[in-house]
Amino acid sequence: MQNDIEKILISEEQIRNRLKELGKRITEDYRDKDNFLLVGVLKGAIIFMSDLIRHIDLPLQVDFMAISSYGASTESSGVVRILKDLEENVEGKNLLIVEDIIDSGLTLSYMYNILKSRKPASIKICTLLDKPSRRKADIKVDYLGFEIPDYFVVGYGLDYGEKYRNLPYICVLKPEIYQ
Numbered sequence: 001m002q003n004d005i006e007k008i009l010i011s012e013e014q015i016r017n018r019l020k021e022l023g024k025r026i027t028e029d030y031r032d033k034d035n036f037l038l039v040g041v042l043k044g045a046i047i048f049m050s051d052l053i054r055h056i057d058l059p060l061q062v063d064f065m066a067i068s069s070y071g072a073s074t075e076s077s078g079v080v081r082i083l084k085d086l087e088e089n090v091e092g093k094n095l096l097i098v099e100d101i102i103d104s105g106l107t108l109s110y111m112y113n114i115l116k117s118r119k120p121a122s123i124k125i126c127t128l129l130d131k132p133s134r135r136k137a138d139i140k141v142d143y144l145g146f147e148i149p150d151y152f153v154v155g156y157g158l159d160y161g162e163k164y165r166n167l168p169y170i171c172v173l174k175p176e177i178y179q
């Protein structure tokens with residue numbers, strides 16, 4: 001796998017330090033709220049979610065939702081549907097959506113609207129990565145790990161054709177891999 005990597009954009013140490021800060025802010029912001037539920041977006045957010053919650057010093061629940069997005073390609077189709085729904089009833093809960101990356105924003109905007117219609121007490125968005133230059137949907141990010149330029153990145157949960165999720169950092173693959 002190491003041979004497929006062009007360059008590392010965000011190191012393990014940078015991720016670790018940023019997650020500590022995010023966890024601290026989230027802990028402060030949700031300290032006086034109850035029914036705190038983190039909603040992870042499968043599969044990309046699994047590693048971010050599992051590391052992040054260990055920096056949140058509050059009682060919380062986790063649940064996961066799977067939404068169709070790119071498949072093996074690197075471009076958003078705009079066609080979005082629920083592949084796996086939540087197990088929890090979200091009514092009256094304080095939701096924090098945990099996403100790996102926001103690109104066009106179409107996937108998250110769709111998910112946000114579905115969750116909002118289920119009458120939670122509040123909804124906020126936490127994303128590890130953001131590519132604001134590619135935005136098509138209007139989305140307010142409440143907690144951001146890193147803003148990145150318009151590269152297709154993998155690692156730390158993010159895949160290309162279901163591979164590379166287990167790399168411990170965020171990186172760009174060599175151009176020939178994407179061909």
Ligand code: 5GP
Pocket residue numbers: 044069070076099100101102103104105106107108151152153154158159160
């Ligand atoms: P959006 O709907 O915001 O365009 O994209 C949503 C999803 O596409 C993200 O949650 C992520 O799963 C995938 N995606 C977007 N950009 C990238 C990227 O640079 N690398 C990888 N691996 N997935 C991406």
Ligand code: MG
Pocket residue numbers: 041042043044045099100101
């Ligand atoms: Mg995602």
Ligand code: MG
Pocket residue numbers: 044070071158159160
């Ligand atoms: Mg993917």
